Amino acid sequence: xxxxxEIAVMRxxxxxxxxxxxxxxxxxxxxxxxxxxIALVPLTLWFVYAAIHLAGLPRAAVVAxxxxxxxxxxxxxxxxxxxxxxxxxxxxxIEDYIHTERPRLAWIxxxxxxxxxxxxxxxxxxxxxxxxx
Amino acid sequence: xxxxxxxxxxxxxxxxxxxxRPISPHLQIYRLPMTAKLSISHRISGVALAAGTLxxxxxxxxxxxxxAAYATVSSFLRSPVGYxxxxxxxxxxxxxxxxxxxxxxxxxxxxxxxxxxxxxxKLVPGAxxxxxxxxxxxxxxxx
Numbered sequence: 312x313x314x315x316x317e318i319a320v321m322r323x324x325x326x327x328x329x330x331x332x333x334x335x336x337x338x339x340x341x342x343x344x345x346x347x348x349i350a351l352v353p354l355t356l357w358f359v360y361a362a363i364h365l366a367g368l369p370r371a372a373v374v375a376x377x378x379x380x381x382x383x384x385x386x387x388x389x390x391x392x393x394x395x396x397x398x399x400x401x402x403x404x405i406e407d408y409i410h411t412e413r414p415r416l417a418w419i420x421x422x423x424x425x426x427x428x429x430x431x432x433x434x435x436x437x438x439x440x441x442x443x444x
Numbered sequence: 445x446x447x448x449x450x451x452x453x454x455x456x457x458x459x460x461x462x463x464x465r466p467i468s469p470h471l472q473i474y475r476l477p478m479t480a481k482l483s484i485s486h487r488i489s490g491v492a493l494a495a496g497t498l499x500x501x502x503x504x505x506x507x508x509x510x511x512a513a514y515a516t517v518s519s520f521l522r523s524p525v526g527y528x529x530x531x532x533x534x535x536x537x538x539x540x541x542x543x544x545x546x547x548x549x550x551x552x553x554x555x556x557x558x559x560x561x562x563x564x565x566k567l568v569p570g571a572x573x574x575x576x577x578x579x580x581x582x583x584x585x586x587x
Contacts, residue, residue, distance in 0.1 A: 345551055348544050355541055359534075369521075370514040373507045397494045406493060426494075433501045433553055436508035 340399060347396035354389045361385075375439035386437050394430030398423055447461040478565040486543040489536040490558040534579050 331337040361382070365373055376382055401422050409415040450464075456462045466473045476484075503521070506513040520526045546564050549555045555564060 321466065322493075345548065348548060352541070352548075354544065359537070359579060363579070366583060367505060367518075369587060370511055373514075376565055377507070390445065393497065397497065399491075400490050404487060429497060429501050433497075433504050436501075436504035439508040 340402070340417065344396065344399045347392045347399070350388070350392045351396060354385065354392055357385055358389055367444055377437060380441070383437055383441035387434060390430060390433045394426055394433070398426040401426070462496040479561060482543055482565065482568060486540060486547070489540040489543070492532065492538055496529070496536065499529060499533065531576075531580065534573070535576045538575040538579070540568070542568045542572045544577070 329337075334340075365376060368376075369388075377386065402419055405415060405418045405422060409418055455465045456460055488492050499521075503517050504518040521530060546555070546568050555561065
């Protein structure tokens with residue numbers, strides 16, 4: 312009796328089904344970068360328009376502008392998309408240029424902490440402008 | 445030659461001399477094609493924009509803090525250094541925007557043929573330059 316044919320598969324069926332690949336995160340990072348960049352196309356256009364409008368205005372006018380719910384909403388959406396997109400992009404830059412595992416992890420964590428704090432500071436400032444003036 | 449592996453790195457130049465081959469892509473010898481130049485510019489402008497968000501955060505925090513803090517950030521932005529940073533930021537923003545839109549088209553599977561890429565190679569920096577100039581014309585005319 313001949314042996315039944317076999318195909319050697321190095322990858323488990325579970326690993327294939329999960330679809331996470333060698334990076335262990337699948338296309339999640341790449342996809343989040345695209346989604347935030349699509350969101351940033353209209354938000355950037357609005358932001359440049361808003362920045363030109365705000366240029367040179369006294370503080371009271373900026374407070375009044377940010378007190379409008381539409382402006383506050385778009386500003387918060389912009390901050391969310393910008394800082395999420397930014398940390399995704401900087402992570403790739405760090406991963407490309409720092410080849411040793413420990414310093415790479417340290418740089419990525421430090422960068423993410425810094426970006427998170429900046430994003431929170433921006434968001435809280437907008438909320439304060441919107442609610443308290 | 446001291447190492448046998450060096451043998452793989454030796455070639456002949458067009459006039460027959462033995463030369464050490466450059467390690468490819470050697471940036472001093474290999475001329476980057478336009479797509480590669482725009483690609484590294486996309487990355488550089490992205491990092492510059494990341495640094496530029498410090499200005500945005502400073503502005504928002506100052507506006508939410510006090511009149512004095514707002515006066516400080518306003519006078520900095522109106523100083524020559526402030527204007528230079530804002531101009532650089534605008535240029536980086538429009539460049540990253542235009543090159544990013546091309547990337548989105550590529551991600552959707554469009555615009556990969558060489559003739560199209562040659563056109564967009566000019567279109568991306570051209571549009572970024574035009575938008576930067578337009579933005580500053582509006583700013584200066586409104587002021």
